Amino acid sequence: MILLLTLAGGLGAAARFVLDGAVRTRWPSRFPWGILLVNVLGSLVLGFLTGLVLNGADPQWRLVLGVGFCGGFTTFSTAMTDTVRLARDGSVRLGLLNLLGTLGATVTAAAFGLGLAVLL
Amino acid sequence: MRAPHRDPRLVLLVGAGGAAGTLLRWAVSEVVPAADGFPLATLAVNVVGSFVLGLLLERLSRRGPETPAALRWRLGVGTGFCGGLTTWSSFAVEVDRLTSTGSVGTAAGYVLVSLAAGLLAVVAGIALAARRAR
Numbered sequence: 453m454i455l456l457l458t459l460a461g462g463l464g465a466a467a468r469f470v471l472d473g474a475v476r477t478r479w480p481s482r483f484p485w486g487i488l489l490v491n492v493l494g495s496l497v498l499g500f501l502t503g504l505v506l507n508g509a510d511p512q513w514r515l516v517l518g519v520g521f522c523g524g525f526t527t528f529s530t531a532m533t534d535t536v537r538l539a540r541d542g543s544v545r546l547g548l549l550n551l552l553g554t555l556g557a558t559v560t561a562a563a564f565g566l567g568l569a570v571l572l
Numbered sequence: 573m574r575a576p577h578r579d580p581r582l583v584l585l586v587g588a589g590g591a592a593g594t595l596l597r598w599a600v601s602e603v604v605p606a607a608d609g610f611p612l613a614t615l616a617v618n619v620v621g622s623f624v625l626g627l628l629l630e631r632l633s634r635r636g637p638e639t640p641a642a643l644r645w646r647l648g649v650g651t652g653f654c655g656g657l658t659t660w661s662s663f664a665v666e667v668d669r670l671t672s673t674g675s676v677g678t679a680a681g682y683v684l685v686s687l688a689a690g691l692l693a694v695v696a697g698i699a700l701a702a703r704r705a706r
Contacts, residue, residue, distance in 0.1 A: 465590020473577025
């Protein structure tokens with residue numbers, strides 16, 4: 453199970469790299485839209501998996517897909533360094549928007565995922 | 573040169589770093605218990621990962637234009653390892669769970685401490701890289 457979790461984490465990180473790169477290439481911007489998208493998607497899925505386990509599903513699914521894949525996919529460190537980089541480049545407003553926007557959007561997405569799993 | 577995210581070797585490198593970071597994050601969650609419902613394990617990996625990423629990116633950028641070796645460090649250790657070690661999805665779900673189980677104060681404290689400590693860790697990493705560069 454630990455091996456699967458580790459592999460899923462590697463897959464998640466690779467998926468983040470590819471998706472973020474694709475977003476950057478297609479829509480170049482100073483604002484880190486790619487990482488925001490990654491963090492919202494990963495929070496939605498982890499919320500959903502957590503809801504399924506609260507409803508009695510096998511917790512091992514959450515361990516591999518949630519702790520492994522979603523954990524490797526989403527990132528806290530990049531969101532923090534992006535916020536500091538924006539503030540340093542003179543865009544304190546964009547930095548704050550990234551920080552609070554990510555917080556609001558991901559907590560909402562996770563709650564939506566949790567609620568959806570409970571409804572099913 | 574093709575974009576890094578389209579180079580299979582670099583994608584594999586990010587994946588390897590991410591796998592190592594994920595394994596370490598899981599190990600920390602196994603040994604660090606939640607203190608009165610406060611998710612200490614996630615806080616710890618997020619703050620440490622933010623410090624390491626801030627330090628790494630600043631050191632690399634102070635060396636001038638990015639060399640192929642510097643690119644591999646940034647992607648393997650930064651995007652892969654630090655990205656896999658830290659997590660935003662667990663953070664978001666923990667905030668939701670604390671809020672919905674009535675621990676609104678703990679949730680608010682967790683958000684404030686995570687964001688403040690995360691930002692401070694990045695700044696500390698940058699400062700350390702600047703000191704070492706002198």
